[in-house]
Amino acid sequence: INLQNDRELTTLFEEYHFADIAEIIDDLTLDQATYLIKLLDSQRTSDILMELEEEVRERILDNLSAKEIAEEVEEMDSDDAADVISELPSNRVENVISQIEDEDRAKDIVELLSYEENSAGGLMAKELVRVRETWTVAGCVRKMRSQAKNVTRVHSVYVVDKHDKLIGRLSLKDLLTSDTATKISEIYIPKVDFVNVHTEAEEVARIMQKYDLEAIPVVDDLNRLVGRVTIDDILDFIRDEAEKDYQMAAGLSQDVEADDSILRHTRARLPWLVLGLLGGLGAAMIMGSFEDILENYTILFFFTPLIAAMAGNVGVQSSAIIVQGLANDDLKESLVNRLLKEMLLALLNGVILAILLLGFTYMWKGDFLTALAISLSLIIVIVVAGLVGTFVPLFLHKRDIDPAIATGPFITTSNDIFGILIYFYIAKMVLGI
């Protein structure tokens, strides 16, 4: 289709929703994509750009001049504009901003760029509808109309005092049903949830979900209304966080998608595999150090993969529960209680599994004492693995490290080594060697 037939293309794409066009562009070559973006008018392309995959967008922007990017950015919501600009190489950022014609817009973007990415300031948009408490309903409706032009969705009308301090919100229903001469100060709702620009994104997500909010106003340290965070930003944030945790648990060290290049996949996968290799080498060396009992207690060595697997699985289960509890902010018991509970739980699971193992091993080899030694070791290994799996993520969280890192290969590998070491010691003890 891409035989430079401009007019036909333009009319063809006019019919499509921008999200669909973005999907098409994701699959085009870079030249075709750039050509198409330059062809369509900037009001549409700014929407399309936001829907593109990050990598594709970056490459297309590389091909556009600072002026062209500035034009796109002017059509975007301020939060999207700031996101796009922050993705640019740092030497282009200033260039693009200086090309933005609307000075207020440029100022807004510079302000948004100054906040940390994972804070309310980093998530918020500047577009919102604000009214003064001293206005009348009639004046308010007039002003609102002009403000609403820049705001995709109104959600809420926020009320500020003369210093721009947030003092409440206005329900559209009250506005519609009130007499036009009524002062806003008489009808606004003084109770309003808000967050500070520096509030962490996680906390913002928690508050919005708890109180079922679709938008929340953001204030600066002087309580002045500076922006608002909407539910769709939070949705993206929550999804990204969940994906990150999931990938960590699966042993992927950076964000990677199925269709990414092999090189990117290798970068994401290899680090954890090397860690696993080191763990395996550690296990091999531990087994080597017990070589002297190999001849008489060969069977002990046959169970090392089982012990390693159980230690790993129990550790991952325990840590996943903690990581999820921390993410949802619903861990209420104390550390001691939690560890105690985990110990009881591991003991219960361990005893059940040990009985199964005992029965099987005795039937297989007919040596009860060895079977007992293996089974008892399994119980201890499971308890230790459960405690490690519970403690490590809590410890990391206390130290302000993302506890999700503790799930997956990290806990599996360390529990493999610990598990095998404990296993041989306990088994030797039970067997009296």
Added chain:
Amino acid sequence: INLQNDRELTTLFEEYHFADIAEIIDDLTLDQATYLIKLLDSQRTSDILMELEEEVRERILDNLSAKEIAEEVEEMDSDDAADVISELPSNRVENVISQIEDEDRAKDIVELLSYEENSAGGLMAKELVRVRETWTVAGCVRKMRSQAKNVTRVHSVYVVDKHDKLIGRLSLKDLLTSDTATKISEIYIPKVDFVNVHTEAEEVARIMQKYDLEAIPVVDDLNRLVGRVTIDDILDFIRDEAEKDYQMAAGLSQDVEADDSILRHTRARLPWLVLGLLGGLGAAMIMGSFEDILENYTILFFFTPLIAAMAGNVGVQSSAIIVQGLANDDLKESLVNRLLKEMLLALLNGVILAILLLGFTYMWKGDFLTALAISLSLIIVIVVAGLVGTFVPLFLHKRDIDPAIATGPFITTSNDIFGILIYFYIAKMVLGI
């Protein structure tokens, strides 16, 4: 505080947001909680009930009469009401519904209960603002006011024809700026996204996210407007799905939270652990069957935990990528291409890891041939594990089974066994025994 001082309690709780009261009630005993719910008026308690943890809510509802539940349910949005009623024991459902005074409401709830939980029908609420195309703007605003009373958030106004068929939507902005005598048919937007009641929840979530919608209308098979799904329901759905995938990957077979009882934890954890145990026993038996080479090639046995761990890690990585790709609906390559890519990727990772392993093992034991045999086996094991990890979730998905089940212990366990078996065969081949 709970010394039956009714009036003080009521005034005390009037100050709180219902989500906060719900948190307090979650921590109370059942008697205290029931007492409190009966004390506060049903407009507030219906909100509180929705915020409670499912288990707590179920126990409180057990203590209420059908009449009391019906009163609570009448205050809720229709989708929440249907959710609460569907949680009741089946013998109480009819009883409660017959106690609902508002007949339209009862009919709505019965209708909602008839849809599958994970479909647009199961997620939607009946409350929405609908206008006829034949109405004028003035008539429309009048009708909207009365409809809006029952709708917490307006989001969008949907336009229907005289058969109640969905034909478009109305922007509030156009409504505000149009002359009061204008007919709706002149100003409505005929392009509107919608879903059918039977559309799967996953698909609804995908559409709403793709087009950045905050609400989407739901139509029945005759295209009649029957409800709408809002973004907060989708947010809950997405979060639940992500949690489920995460828990599956971590080897938890049912939804479980950190503060649940030990018994519930055991039920969630034990099944996968038993599976892991069986896998370990399988591995032990495989090693047992190679016992004849134990004396001369002891070191081969020392590396079995390493082989099992690597096979497991690679399998989990590959399957996690596929599961995530399926969830986000962005797998575009063909199966053959995907498997080919995975093979190249595994080969690349495998060779790098094998070189590390070769160097280490040679330095440790000084036996180059054995070291080479172990390293070559590792490459084959990694490639097979990667292919299995890619193929299994795709296969399950084709069969309409949740592919997430393939991550975690399932893939780890099967790869452990396969891995060790392949390992010994290849090693024997290389060593010429």
